[in-house]
Amino acid sequence: MFNHIGLVSQTDNVPNWEVQIVAAAMQTQVARDFTPIWGIDGTVSAFDLLEDLPSGYWPMIIRDDIGFSGAAGIHLDENKKPFGLVQASNTWTLTTSHEVLEILADPMGNRTRTALSIKEDQGMVEYLVEVCDPSEAEQFGYQINGVLVSDFYTPDYFLPNLSGNVRYSFTGAIDEPRTILKDGYISWMDPATGSWWQQTWFGGTKPKFVELGKLDTSKKSPRTAIDEATLAKRKKPSCLFGVSEKSKMVVKRKKLFNTMNYANKKRANELKKIISGMKKKSR
Numbered sequence: 001m002f003n004h005i006g007l008v009s010q011t012d013n014v015p016n017w018e019v020q021i022v023a024a025a026m027q028t029q030v031a032r033d034f035t036p037i038w039g040i041d042g043t044v045s046a047f048d049l050l051e052d053l054p055s056g057y058w059p060m061i062i063r064d065d066i067g068f069s070g071a072a073g074i075h076l077d078e079n080k081k082p083f084g085l086v087q088a089s090n091t092w093t094l095t096t097s098h099e100v101l102e103i104l105a106d107p108m109g110n111r112t113r114t115a116l117s118i119k120e121d122q123g124m125v126e127y128l129v130e131v132c133d134p135s136e137a138e139q140f141g142y143q144i145n146g147v148l149v150s151d152f153y154t155p156d157y158f159l160p161n162l163s164g165n166v167r168y169s170f171t172g173a174i175d176e177p178r179t180i181l182k183d184g185y186i187s188w189m190d191p192a193t194g195s196w197w198q199q200t201w202f203g204g205t206k207p208k209f210v211e212l213g214k215l216d217t218s219k220k221s222p223r224t225a226i227d228e229a230t231l232a233k234r235k236k237p238s239c240l241f242g243v244s245e246k247s248k249m250v251v252k253r254k255k256l257f258n259t260m261n262y263a264n265k266k267r268a269n270e271l272k273k274i275i276s277g278m279k280k281k282s283r
Contacts, residue, residue, distance in 0.1 A: 030101075062088050064088050074099075075107075086099060114127075127178075135181045151173050212229050
């Protein structure tokens with residue numbers, strides 16, 4: 001079954017021609033990298049307006065202010081119809097990739113995997129499937145046609161022990177099962193107590209455990225409940241809210257995008273001339 005995602009920019013800081021380039025890169029990531037590993041397929045397309053999305057498409061909207069403190073992107077499940085919000089920044093492509101992959105892997109925010117807890121005094125727990133969270137920072141991402149996209153973990157991420165010839169994340173940045181990297185995190189529920197936990201690494205030299213307690217998931221998904229409990233306290237990581245405009249990554253991306261836009265316009269003008277010439281000959 002195919003799921004369809006439509007990217008729409010509602011900010012002048014992200015023009016539609018950029019969205020078109022990024023949507024093509026996201027489609028490559030889904031089809032080439034994500035689907036063979038997770039067995040979940042989907043399409044990613046760009047649209048000018050939200051009203052242009054066909055029925056059944058899941059909107060992914062880029063805005064200057066998404067209204068959520070501490071998060072650059074969040075996918076909500078109101079009325080059982082997923083959609084995503086992405087904070088506009090100079091790393092918006094990374095965030096969009098993150099949100100696209102996670103909404104495909106877990107549209108309703110309630111998918112879990114049973115595995116051994118990373119907290120030594122716990123047994124088997126239920127991990128929330130958020131495939132990009134543990135390695136979400138920009139230094140662990142990779143590029144597709146010059147577009148920065150997010151790393152994501154594989155199903156082997158939940159193996160009980162370190163195994164040879166196993167890839168725990170697509171880029172290989174995660175080299176052990178159920179581990180997080182700097183600026184990443186992971187969430188789970190301990191069935192023995194009903195309490196939700198996170199391991200986070202938003203500062204300092206090593207990760208730390210955070211107990212969230214029992215969360216009300218009777219009328220909302222675990223993901224939504226966790227976001228409500230944690231987003232206000234979370235620091236704004238540069239990997240999601242942008243980096244220095246002088247950084248090599250940003251300068252290179254701007255140059256590449258402008259070059260691609262120029263090439264696209266040139267090709268379009270050439271096609272217009274050819275079509276116009278064909279019309280004249282037919283008269």
